[in-house]
Amino acid sequence: MAEDKKPIFRNIDGDDPDLEATDIESACMNCFRSGRTRLLLTKIPFFKEIVLMSFKCEHCGYENSEIQSASEIQKKGVRIELTVQSAEDLNRRVVRSDYTSVSIPEVELEIPSQSQKGDITTIEGIIDRTIRGLTQDQENRKQEHPDAAAEIEAYVEKLTSLKEKQINFTVILEDISGNSFVENPSAPSLDPNCKIHHFERQKEQDQILGIYCPADITSAQESNDNTENSKSQQKHLLKPISEDAWGLDDLHGEVLQFQTLCPQCGSPCETNMKLTNIPHFKEVVIMATVCDVCGSKTNEVKSGGGIEETGIRFEVKVENKEDLTRDVLKSETCSLKIPELECEVGPSALGGRFTTIEGILVAMKDQLQDESFFFRDSADEESKKRMGAVVNKFDKIMALELKATLVLDDPAGNSYVQSLAEGDDIDEKLIIAKYERTFDQNEELGLNDMKTENYQE
Template identity: 45%
Template sequence: MATSEKEKPFFQNINADDGPEVTEIESICVNCEEQGTTRLLFTKIPFFREVIVSSFSCDHCGYHNSSLQPGGSIQNKGVRYRIRIKNQEDLNRQVVQTPSATVLIPALEFEMPPNKGVLTTVEGIIDRAVDGLEQDQVLRKIQHPEVAAKIDEFVKRLKELKNVEQPFELIVDDPSGNSFIENPRAPNVDPELSVMHYMRSTEQNHELGLYTQAELQDDGTKKSEEENFTGEDEVMQFQSLCPNCKAQCETNMKIVDIPHFKKVVLMVTLCDECGYKESEVKGGTGIEPKGIKIDLHITNKRDMLRDVIKSESSKIIIPDLDFETGSGTLGGKFSTVEGLLIDIKTQLRDLNPFFHGDSSQPDLVTKLEIFCQKIDKIITGETLDIHFILDDPAGNSYIENPHVPDKDPELCVSHYERNFEQNEELGLNDMKTENYEDS
């Protein structure tokens, strides 16, 4: 049945004017077994993705708890955040810790195994670890006093971390790729925060409930014809879920041969329910032997119209603005220089709930607004003599050279050997391509 207005997205930004839409359901209290209330909030984390925040409370015994679950799908790669805590402000960094994430503090040789998901802070993680260790300490001091004494000593060392008398590192390792640590310096690079994406092992995939088609097929049947699709002149369509409202929509896929570059796979998703549209590009010929760094010197407005292929492993660097994205930011794109700059501005301002309403942070709003104004001046040609750099360890990115076959004086392309960390992120360190039948 047709409706007079479009349905709202399932996962909505927090809006101070309308108020968050909270779903309430009755559920049994695990403490007193009376009826309690569970509240669910489906929302988005700024610069991140969809999450489900749940909170339970019982009016009979006063018991309450809260948890966080990823609202989107499991990511293609796992993620490992490493943050260096240097002062009290760093303790206030927000952290999304999913049920599959492991937290490590190398200085104390401490590891917190996967538990329930939470939206917390670095200080909250430490407090949570302390609470877990102190649980049952009264009984433990009676039954195992030596063990209890060692735990008390370790808890003391954990609590001392909050004084930040000396810097320490905290690591969040999540095979699902859905955990997150805030960068308060966005859109600038955070020198104290490093993010590494990696290919999951077979064991990690199984722990997340992911299995290959071969593992699921006991009879050893061959792959279907659809899985062997290689037609370059055909457009393949398949059903998918809209990333914005989660409604059923169609994704179109086609193999395209880019002149003077290589074959790529273009994927376009369009949702009739909410109007969301997204295009993505993936390399069609695998990972190159070397990484590539493409430096475009923007000297006139015509440079904004150059075609660009940004692979999902590529970083965007604008050194004149002290700006650098992570390798997974914006995904794979087939666009123009102008289009990528607009995408950066949209990601930072229009898609950021903390930029509007009562939840906005004045300092962050001012900083991002100034940055977006600088982006606008580059797009309009008011600011020139800017370097726009794509750094892609997979070697699958490209910026058009309108002077081919002649060399472009404003375009510098260099190839480099990947380091261990880059090979690890691309899943190459554990890949065996020779004599693999003997392994």
């Protein structure tokens, strides 16, 4: 029965008596005798699903813990640039994958990707781990290579001064898998000290992650014998579909169904997909997923067309019940902002969806309330009160006790807000503005082949 099933990935909760950790026997890398490894599948709020691993050897006392991402590799890599200005910045939580490189330009520190295992730490923890690595075997080094030992000690002093003397510095994390994260203590407001940039991976970076384009696979297959290729293709579970196999006329009205994983708990479920047309807008692909295990219901909308020539920005005033019922198509590249609450949501936070103004507000409130660090036991009371006040203001907006403005900004131009005006009349509560994309916005959308002189700086 579905009610007897449990989600694969669950939040760490003291009230959950059945939180499952897998205990397996494994070899100790220190003494090579048998130890125990415990695996726990869980979720990080505002981030992704992860696997926590903890090892302990009862023979030599060796212990080790690490983290691995259980989420799929993201479509784009991520580059996070954080300016550290206070002790609060040093205490920011950081999640980094195996493919994350870390650099601090002020002290010429560079930690290459795949040189350390992924982990959950803080900015200060990254510095401390680097210091421990540099000072390892320092006593032997002083005897055998005194000059090198002196240089290392001088460099360690620089690293120590970064956290002890409160010197402003910059930490840059670049992750080609897109699965790294830095906590925003100002949430739901925009983080003033952190810049996040998503970039298209190069071919070599895709291959490091084990991602190969069809052209690479085809060229490799052509180098082998044609007969062996045909036998190999027959064994493939997924086979390519010719371009003319399905036309747009065939897809309209057709509901396609495929197996997928629940975005909330990771359990197997089914997703329904349909191509439809939104009046006065364009064709879109609607995907709906219902999970029988955790009860999660999600809908995602993707544009059926390409990227528009210009970006688009909507400003909607929410003052009465009619304003809450406006239809809204938010694409996966569209960011949201409510100036009255100093609340801003990035494009990937809520994904693409077709809903109403009220539906957008409910989704923003639920994500802040259900997945925020600030409602956990580890959060301080001041942070909890600040976040609680923001959530209460969402309730007041939906109860029409507080007037607000919802701003949708989509550089791809694939979002839409319904106008309540009839005919050619002007909707005074809806402002629509098209704009030329900046160079960075074009790069985020993967439009690297466009000429830079066409960009508006």
